[in-house]
Amino acid sequence: MPVASSYFLQDRIMSGPSDYQPSHPVLKWIERRLPILGLMHSSFVAYPTPRNLNYWWTFGAILSFMLAIQIVTGIVLAMHYTPHADLAFRSVELIVRDVNYGWLLRNMHAVGASMFFLAVYIHMFRGLYYGSYKEPREVLWILGVIIYLLMMATGFMGYVLPWGQMSFWGATVITNLFSAVPFFGEDIVTLLWGGYSVGNPTLNRFFSLHYLLPFLIAGVVVLHVWALHVAGQNNPAGVEAKTEKDTVPFTPYATIKDLFGASCFAILYAYFIFYMPNYLGEADNYIPANPGVTPPHIVPEWYYLPFYAILRSIPNKLAGVVAMFGAIIVLVFLPWLDSARTRSSKYRPLAKQFFWIFVAVCVLLGYLGAQPAEGIYVIAGRILTFCYFAYFLIVLPLLARIEKPRPVPNSIADDVLAKTGSKATPMVSTVIALAVAGALFAGSTDSARASERVDTPPAVKWSFAGPFGTFDRGALQRGLKVYKEVCANCHGLSYIAFRNLADQGGPGYSTAQVNALAAEYKVKDGPNDQGEMFERPGRAADYFPSPFPNEQMARAANGGAAPPDLSLITKARSYKRGFPTFIFDFFSNYQEQGPDYLAALLVGFEDEPPAGATIPEGSYYNKYFPGHAIKMPRPLSDGQVTYDDGSPTTVEQYAKDVTAFLMWAAEPHMEARKRLGFQVFVVLLLLSSLLYFTKKKVWAGAH
Amino acid sequence: MTTASSAEQPTRRDFLYVATGAVAAVGAVATAWPFISQMNPDASTVAAGAPIEVDLSPIAEGQDIKVFWRGKPIFISHRTKKQIEEARAVQVSSLPDPQPDDARVKSGHEQWLVVIGICTHLGCIPIAHEGAYDGFFCPCHGSVYDTSGRIRQGPAPANLPVPPYQFVSDTKIQIG
Numbered sequence A: 001m002p003v004a005s006s007y008f009l010q011d012r013i014m015s016g017p018s019d020y021q022p023s024h025p026v027l028k029w030i031e032r033r034l035p036i037l038g039l040m041h042s043s044f045v046a047y048p049t050p051r052n053l054n055y056w057w058t059f060g061a062i063l064s065f066m067l068a069i070q071i072v073t074g075i076v077l078a079m080h081y082t083p084h085a086d087l088a089f090r091s092v093e094l095i096v097r098d099v100n101y102g103w104l105l106r107n108m109h110a111v112g113a114s115m116f117f118l119a120v121y122i123h124m125f126r127g128l129y130y131g132s133y134k135e136p137r138e139v140l141w142i143l144g145v146i147i148y149l150l151m152m153a154t155g156f157m158g159y160v161l162p163w164g165q166m167s168f169w170g171a172t173v174i175t176n177l178f179s180a181v182p183f184f185g186e187d188i189v190t191l192l193w194g195g196y197s198v199g200n201p202t203l204n205r206f207f208s209l210h211y212l213l214p215f216l217i218a219g220v221v222v223l224h225v226w227a228l229h230v231a232g233q234n235n236p237a238g239v240e241a242k243t244e245k246d247t248v249p250f251t252p253y254a255t256i257k258d259l260f261g262a263s264c265f266a267i268l269y270a271y272f273i274f275y276m277p278n279y280l281g282e283a284d285n286y287i288p289a290n291p292g293v294t295p296p297h298i299v300p301e302w303y304y305l306p307f308y309a310i311l312r313s314i315p316n317k318l319a320g321v322v323a324m325f326g327a328i329i330v331l332v333f334l335p336w337l338d339s340a341r342t343r344s345s346k347y348r349p350l351a352k353q354f355f356w357i358f359v360a361v362c363v364l365l366g367y368l369g370a371q372p373a374e375g376i377y378v379i380a381g382r383i384l385t386f387c388y389f390a391y392f393l394i395v396l397p398l399l400a401r402i403e404k405p406r407p408v409p410n411s412i413a414d415d416v417l418a419k420t421g422s423k424a425t426p427m428v429s430t431v432i433a434l435a436v437a438g439a440l441f442a443g444s445t446d447s448a449r450a451s452e453r454v455d456t457p458p459a460v461k462w463s464f465a466g467p468f469g470t471f472d473r474g475a476l477q478r479g480l481k482v483y484k485e486v487c488a489n490c491h492g493l494s495y496i497a498f499r500n501l502a503d504q505g506g507p508g509y510s511t512a513q514v515n516a517l518a519a520e521y522k523v524k525d526g527p528n529d530q531g532e533m534f535e536r537p538g539r540a541a542d543y544f545p546s547p548f549p550n551e552q553m554a555r556a557a558n559g560g561a562a563p564p565d566l567s568l569i570t571k572a573r574s575y576k577r578g579f580p581t582f583i584f585d586f587f588s589n590y591q592e593q594g595p596d597y598l599a600a601l602l603v604g605f606e607d608e609p610p611a612g613a614t615i616p617e618g619s620y621y622n623k624y625f626p627g628h629a630i631k632m633p634r635p636l637s638d639g640q641v642t643y644d645d646g647s648p649t650t651v652e653q654y655a656k657d658v659t660a661f662l663m664w665a666a667e668p669h670m671e672a673r674k675r676l677g678f679q680v681f682v683v684l685l686l687l688s689s690l691l692y693f694t695k696k697k698v699w700a701g702a703h
Numbered sequence B: 001m002t003t004a005s006s007a008e009q010p011t012r013r014d015f016l017y018v019a020t021g022a023v024a025a026v027g028a029v030a031t032a033w034p035f036i037s038q039m040n041p042d043a044s045t046v047a048a049g050a051p052i053e054v055d056l057s058p059i060a061e062g063q064d065i066k067v068f069w070r071g072k073p074i075f076i077s078h079r080t081k082k083q084i085e086e087a088r089a090v091q092v093s094s095l096p097d098p099q100p101d102d103a104r105v106k107s108g109h110e111q112w113l114v115v116i117g118i119c120t121h122l123g124c125i126p127i128a129h130e131g132a133y134d135g136f137f138c139p140c141h142g143s144v145y146d147t148s149g150r151i152r153q154g155p156a157p158a159n160l161p162v163p164p165y166q167f168v169s170d171t172k173i174q175i176g
């Protein structure tokens, strides 16, 4: 992993001349003409860093590391991606399915965006807690806010590129924010779109800008680090370094500590990449963009949720947009809003309490941003929006006047000595804040339960669940049979090529079997030399032909509802896992909502709708389908498909088998993902522990 | 990287540093691999490179066709008696890239010449039925190939390569 390069970014710029002299004559020759080694030495190696920095300070390096990862994976993905409204979705799927390690690169990039934001939020809260924005670091802080804004723009445009439903409607909603501008709103939006709605021109320009902005971010990061090196790093004590005793040289002390921090962060990152790649995403984004249908529940990526909640809590369009942008812009003025002399909240008893309350407010706003805008959520959203702004505009200015800070240590060295003696008391404020948060959560979920009475699909024990899960070959083969004999009459499987059936980690057919199976199908090809289309037997490289030549015909033949393509269906369907289930899911590695839902749906048909439920003509009652009225008639019946391996020929068995098969179809490289994940985990754990001991050894000399 | 207090146990400290560095280096190399590997043809490209079948019956004597296999143009020429004789008449050892004609066609099917139509100089596509040798002529830098696709003149270093193929029947070949 390019950890070393992140240091380069972080520390490339250093003010002041260096007394570094290389000894090799060639290096000397270069150094006299371009003192780059001296620059590197003074910013990488000799740079004095406060000796009392805690692990929250490693997030600067972690962010550089994430920026590097995002740029490298992004450049690679752009080599395979097609920025066209008709091809983008499929090209992303083909990256995941066909490109060597494409699934890994895509997961790294998609999860990387989330990790980047996670790290930046920790970095920002750290700055907030320790007063890192105060004189003389105002410009440093403002540059950070600019980076954050650029990150938001980049992340948003990146999320549009896969061109799924959430991409499309996210792009629509966010660009429409600008329609709130008085007089010119509509014109601005048209300008942004390059059309009269979000479309191909929009996608193209977003791709271009998504490629550009990270390099701009890198540029501002250089300025950010430059400003950092002029002012020097802040530290937990919030007092400036005065003597040599207060600092240690950047290398090896900070270097090794940052490496250790980054390595630990990489463990979390790898957990998402290999075990929970879709945890932070939305199932709806596995449905190709459809300009005619908005998903019932539109939510942005988690890192925008607090701002989204603020936007929605204000019942006026323009005011909502202004509040949302204001929530970010207010950060720019933070150095002047908080005029308290004491930097670190460690010595500010009141500020510390309010800091934790503010953290809780942000988390809760994030939670609300993901909930439907109705009932108690709206009221809670308004209260929390008020709290958010009150923190900056009322609490901080007021505290600066009335709060009596505790005495700060004389020097960093004193702070280090004091720390070895006393142990920190449990933070009362944290407990209070968490209690408030917990109560609000509990309250809101209760009401959510009351409003949505939907049957939860029972959890099936899947062989592919868990960190070591693998597909059951027999189930995949039976599932393919069910698909071929039943589902294929109406549903396509257009991302699966016959050759995939022989791929490792799949149903395990031989190449000969696949060729024979492919030859059973008639595939349209051409034009031939006479310019005519013709039919020929399928080959391994062909994709499963779809039952209908176009969506209109599929719609017409099925009572107005086009049967969806099944290639991604297990990822594109889900059901709500409210709080706190979704937190447990993270630890239990549960990500089988899609398969659970699908298997339940297939058996959830009832001939007679229960009393009180009315089902429109041409629809059927299904227990698990949202709204219960599904256009698909009961597809499976006992004994319909013959099995030659003795498995029971029941609807339950069919449902499980075909679901397992479709799970494989949605992610053919799942086994490879989990296998590689295990190896990566072993290496990362080993590396982290080695780095930990190395760090201890190195720092032993500093204390 | 030396620190004063740990200098007493140089071997253990050194071992720790070396071990950490080694694991980090292995990790870095392993991480680099997917980024290199992704440049190779993806699975669909590989699958699309599967063998193709070509029906030869419509190609009259003296005619030739061009088909594509793996994105490469394949020339299939139905050679005339005269062309075959020309190809066999030359003294093989006098050629820049000596190869007898019968090593470049399938025995029993001498009238069919199947070559990859990419100039071995720098990759342009030669024109059939041109040049001094009744074979192919490359317009880019003037390489001339004979009726067996062998280089006779110009900067190209080698004969036009023969792709892997076989006759599945008298009038059908499978390339690849």
Ligand code: FES
Pocket: B119, B120, B121, B122, B123, B124, B138, B139, B140, B141, B142, B143, B154, B155, B156
């Ligand atoms: S490429 Fe054919 S002669 Fe140069």
